[in-house]
Amino acid sequence: MAWHNVFIMINCIGQFIMINCRSCKDWSDMTFSILARDPVSGAIGGAAATGSLCVGGWVLRGNVSAGMSASQGAAPSTIWGEEVLTAMHNGACAADAVEQISAADDGRAYRQLTALDLFGQTGEFTGASNEPEKGSLTFHHGVVAGNLLASTNVLDAMVDRFAETEGGLSDKLLASLRAATQMGGDSRGLLSAALLVLHPDKPPLSLRIDYDTDNPIAALEYLYGKATTGAYSRWTEQVPTPNDRERILD
Numbered sequence: 001m002a003w004h005n006v007f008i009m010i011n012c013i014g015q016f017i018m019i020n021c022r023s024c025k026d027w028s029d030m031t032f033s034i035l036a037r038d039p040v041s042g043a044i045g046g047a048a049a050t051g052s053l054c055v056g057g058w059v060l061r062g063n064v065s066a067g068m069s070a071s072q073g074a075a076p077s078t079i080w081g082e083e084v085l086t087a088m089h090n091g092a093c094a095a096d097a098v099e100q101i102s103a104a105d106d107g108r109a110y111r112q113l114t115a116l117d118l119f120g121q122t123g124e125f126t127g128a129s130n131e132p133e134k135g136s137l138t139f140h141h142g143v144v145a146g147n148l149l150a151s152t153n154v155l156d157a158m159v160d161r162f163a164e165t166e167g168g169l170s171d172k173l174l175a176s177l178r179a180a181t182q183m184g185g186d187s188r189g190l191l192s193a194a195l196l197v198l199h200p201d202k203p204p205l206s207l208r209i210d211y212d213t214d215n216p217i218a219a220l221e222y223l224y225g226k227a228t229t230g231a232y233s234r235w236t237e238q239v240p241t242p243n244d245r246e247r248i249l250d
Contacts, residue, residue, distance in 0.1 A: 031112075073130050207223050
């Protein structure tokens, strides 16, 4: 199936937005992502951006009792993202979980998967039929991956910026995305970006920019600022968490 110059109408708060769709191949999920664990706080998280729509829904998954996953590629499998978390929850390390999930799928050549377990161990798989430049890179308590990149230097830049950035895990993950764009990132430009951070003593921080033709990473950073300050931030400090399921408003 090939789509050419197809227009999708989206009803958004009573208004219709027209999106000019690219070909079916162009809409495949060509992405860069990072998964990492903060060894001091124990928080786990991930961030991703892509030249297609809705990267947060397609790519990032997390479970505070299992770890994180990023499932992407030319024909991404959200099933992989969920199943690798289940495998880690059942006791598999990240590398074994990725091997178990990818080996069982005959379509694996068109997929890419990374995983991070609660000990900071990582696993990664990149199918041969994904578009270049593609690959993954591990670092202490983390992993980055991408496909259809401007160059593999994007992955090095993401790791370096993560290590150099001061602040909490969210700040470091967002900085890593910025570094990717400065190195060229996704060779088509970007349309969506997402951040997911989990901690047993905090509610999940799940932020998504699903469609932004200007600068989805800047939009994500702006949303992060709004979500972590003011009345909304104070409210999140009073809702249930994995370690305090009965917490209520003051």
